[in-house]
Amino acid sequence: MKHRAYLALEGITVSFPTRRGTFVAVKDIDLSIEKGQFVALIGHSGCGKSTLLNAIAGLVKPARGVVFLDGDVVDAPGPDRAMIFQDHSLLPWMTVEENVRLAVDQTTPGKSKAERRDWVLHNLELVQMAHAAGKRPGELSGGMKQRVGIARAIAMNPRVLLMDEPFGALDALTRASLQDAVMAIQAQLNSTVVMITHDVDEAVLLADRVVMMTNGPEAGIGEDMAIDLPRPRNRIEAADMPAYNHARHEVLHFLHQRFSNPVDRAA
Amino acid sequence: MNTQPISPDPLPQPASAVGTSNAKAKAEIIPHPRPPSAARLSEMAGPVPPISRLLAALPDRLRSAAATVLPTVVTLVALLVVWQVICGPEGSSLPSPLKIWTESHDLIVHPFKGVSLDFSGLHIAEGGDVGIAGHIIASLKRVAMGYGLAAIAGIALGILIGQSVIAYRALDPLFQVLRTIPPLAWLPISLAIFQQAAPSTVFLIFITAIWPVILNTAAGVQAMPPTYRNVARVLALSPTTYFFRIMLPATVPYMFTGLRISVGMSWLAIVAAEMVQGGTGIGFFIWDSYNSSLLTDTIVALVWIGMVGFTLDRLVAWIGRRIAHQA
Numbered sequence: 001m002k003h004r005a006y007l008a009l010e011g012i013t014v015s016f017p018t019r020r021g022t023f024v025a026v027k028d029i030d031l032s033i034e035k036g037q038f039v040a041l042i043g044h045s046g047c048g049k050s051t052l053l054n055a056i057a058g059l060v061k062p063a064r065g066v067v068f069l070d071g072d073v074v075d076a077p078g079p080d081r082a083m084i085f086q087d088h089s090l091l092p093w094m095t096v097e098e099n100v101r102l103a104v105d106q107t108t109p110g111k112s113k114a115e116r117r118d119w120v121l122h123n124l125e126l127v128q129m130a131h132a133a134g135k136r137p138g139e140l141s142g143g144m145k146q147r148v149g150i151a152r153a154i155a156m157n158p159r160v161l162l163m164d165e166p167f168g169a170l171d172a173l174t175r176a177s178l179q180d181a182v183m184a185i186q187a188q189l190n191s192t193v194v195m196i197t198h199d200v201d202e203a204v205l206l207a208d209r210v211v212m213m214t215n216g217p218e219a220g221i222g223e224d225m226a227i228d229l230p231r232p233r234n235r236i237e238a239a240d241m242p243a244y245n246h247a248r249h250e251v252l253h254f255l256h257q258r259f260s261n262p263v264d265r266a267a
Numbered sequence: 268m269n270t271q272p273i274s275p276d277p278l279p280q281p282a283s284a285v286g287t288s289n290a291k292a293k294a295e296i297i298p299h300p301r302p303p304s305a306a307r308l309s310e311m312a313g314p315v316p317p318i319s320r321l322l323a324a325l326p327d328r329l330r331s332a333a334a335t336v337l338p339t340v341v342t343l344v345a346l347l348v349v350w351q352v353i354c355g356p357e358g359s360s361l362p363s364p365l366k367i368w369t370e371s372h373d374l375i376v377h378p379f380k381g382v383s384l385d386f387s388g389l390h391i392a393e394g395g396d397v398g399i400a401g402h403i404i405a406s407l408k409r410v411a412m413g414y415g416l417a418a419i420a421g422i423a424l425g426i427l428i429g430q431s432v433i434a435y436r437a438l439d440p441l442f443q444v445l446r447t448i449p450p451l452a453w454l455p456i457s458l459a460i461f462q463q464a465a466p467s468t469v470f471l472i473f474i475t476a477i478w479p480v481i482l483n484t485a486a487g488v489q490a491m492p493p494t495y496r497n498v499a500r501v502l503a504l505s506p507t508t509y510f511f512r513i514m515l516p517a518t519v520p521y522m523f524t525g526l527r528i529s530v531g532m533s534w535l536a537i538v539a540a541e542m543v544q545g546g547t548g549i550g551f552f553i554w555d556s557y558n559s560s561l562l563t564d565t566i567v568a569l570v571w572i573g574m575v576g577f578t579l580d581r582l583v584a585w586i587g588r589r590i591a592h593q594a
Contacts (some may be wrong), residue, residue: 059497077500087495093516093591102512105504156502 005032043213082158413472425484446478487521523587
């Protein structure tokens, strides 16, 4: 029997019915991700990145192909594949603590109330948000909300962490501090992460591998590049490293020359 | 009260404007923004309007309360004066405010006549000879029943058609047609079904009040951001947890918009229904006073209806706010 990676996508094709017939978003995608790996998916808008991530999450069913996670077939959404949404998706009528608690209650059967509470606070501390436990999302800044979104996801003890453009809605400075927080947490927990991004620097700085997608419809993987930078990484030091700049250049070249934005090309 | 906008600081003088050869040494660094001084503020404020000067003498909280209420009071007084002037002369078909005060004096000052409160609850004297509050209470009881039923059924149906596309297609056109039927048009049907006055009135309230609750609740369920649903799916929430912790709280603001419209409509319907029906109730009272040529009593009743309707509206809005904050 051949070795199958921790997270393995085998021949994934996702299509949606539309009025003009079937729209094939992604086609025949094979992707193997080892445990503890941080993978960034990058590509232009509409290339099917989110579709692919949703297939891993179980939120959409592939027309063909199978997703395996640690040997199990993924066929429905579940808390073992925690998702961090771009719009944070915190429930505004619950406090920060209650938002995380909702996730914890789903994933820690048999634990006492006190243990659950401690676990919630522990995870809020990991993202430096324990001070805001009693606040509602409406009282927090965008960056703080997304920190809570991260806490909610890691509090589920997921087997894989899925991030759908987690910092897309944040300003550049806030984004940098959240990227640092994610790097620190990933180093500490050795999480397996699949992150969608539009940001070349973010992809290269955070990921062990950058998977570049071709433009849809019928998008596929155009390039799969390993980023050989030592960890822990520091954005200031990285900027001076030839490996960092080389990787960055490769991704830019892919996105803007080999597979430039379909809208720009049409114009 | 200073209502004038504060003008921006005058620009700092450029160094050359200071003039002399040692301008550089003399040039003063002007901190930006310049701290406002009392002299400058008063200089900017301009002449103070007399009413503001009067208000300025009051403590802050009282002043802001007065500023909110005063325009309403002034309008009200002005309206009463105009009314008095127009309808004051003998032979006017509409009674003037002073005439209402003298002729309906008993009605105005004894609203609780015939109403008693003891351990077993609220009692309203039989026979119809009760104060206006007695009639209002009788009407409110009917509204409470009809509106309560409408709220429960309306929320349930709204969630049903909001959740299920099939239920929406099956029921929404029907609801859209039925909701345009005026309350009184239901009365013959209602009497035919129930054969009795009391349940028909409640049914009338119910059928009038239910539509805004259904439609707004359904809109609320449909407007729920899809990411909430995805959160629930990723967390693998059970249907009950999903319903009580996500869908219901997400829909509450819409629900209460519907409930608030409904409470107003049921108050409209009760008055109409009781006019036809007779016995007790504020609608009956209006019809009765009109038939007895007691126009001043009718006007007093109108004021009461308006005040109660307003209170009901505010009450539902307040409950909605409380729940939205807690949920």
